[in-house]
Amino acid sequence: DGGITQSPKYLFRKEGQNVTLSCEQNLNHDAMYWYRQDPGQGLRLIYYSQIVNDFQKGDIAEGYSVSREKKESFPLTVTSAQKNPTAFYLCASSISHQQREKLFFGSGTQLSVL
Amino acid sequence: GQNIDQPTEMTATEGAIVQINCTYQTSGFNGLFWYQQHAGEAPTFLSYNVLDGLEEKGRFSSFLSRSKGYSYLLLKELQMKDSASYLCAVRSNYQLIWGAGTKLIIKP
Numbered sequence: 001d002g003g004i005t006q007s008p009k010y011l012f013r014k015e016g017q018n019v020t021l022s023c024e025q026n027l028n029h030d031a032m033y034w035y036r037q038d039p040g041q042g043l044r045l046i047y048y049s050q051i052v053n054d055f056q057k058g059d060i061a062e063g064y065s066v067s068r069e070k071k072e073s074f075p076l077t078v079t080s081a082q083k084n085p086t087a088f089y090l091c092a093s094s095i096s097h098q099q100r101e102k103l104f105f106g107s108g109t110q111l112s113v114l
Numbered sequence: 115g116q117n118i119d120q121p122t123e124m125t126a127t128e129g130a131i132v133q134i135n136c137t138y139q140t141s142g143f144n145g146l147f148w149y150q151q152h153a154g155e156a157p158t159f160l161s162y163n164v165l166d167g168l169e170e171k172g173r174f175s176s177f178l179s180r181s182k183g184y185s186y187l188l189l190k191e192l193q194m195k196d197s198a199s200y201l202c203a204v205r206s207n208y209q210l211i212w213g214a215g216t217k218l219i220i221k222p
Contacts, residue, residue, distance in 0.1 A: 004156075013187055040122075040214055041214050042118065042201075042203075042211070042212030042213050042215070043201070043212040044212075045209075045210070057200050071189075081137075090156070090157070097208070102147065102159045102162060103157075103159070103210075104159075105156035105157045105158070106155045107154075107155055108154065108155070108156060110154070
């Protein structure tokens, strides 16, 4: 079955450490997204990519970095510059970045600070 | 600014009907999505409305009024598995703006 796989499910970060969240999709989708979900708030876009080797900043990109070297993969690095990284991180994909396209989500990674 | 409002939490009884409202104020409008999210899991797509009116899909229906900036999700014959958060999102000028979600609690 096609889908989006995020790993790990739970991740702990130490002070000053960079951590990388994995996101892989086998849906053959061009567009991929990273969202952050905090209690009581709507999803906030961190980065998105419309095509391989291209990505754009979302609303809250500071302290995060991404790469899109392969169509299937869109890893997110949470750097030490992100001072409040504790959140639920969701990766998503869509056929394209067009208006009507619905998003397919991974099952998320809960990141916590030690 | 751009804003989407949903009730934070609602409670309903198994077998009953519940309506979850979503109001929005955005600079543009290119469609409204509803997603269901069980705790700690992936949001899953429920419906998409771009024209005014009611879209029915089994036990779930979604309504849109663009002139009022208003949508609702109607869930009929509630089941315990419907206990989840329901997220409203508006597509506005190539952005997708999300509400904070409504947590629906189903009681036996």
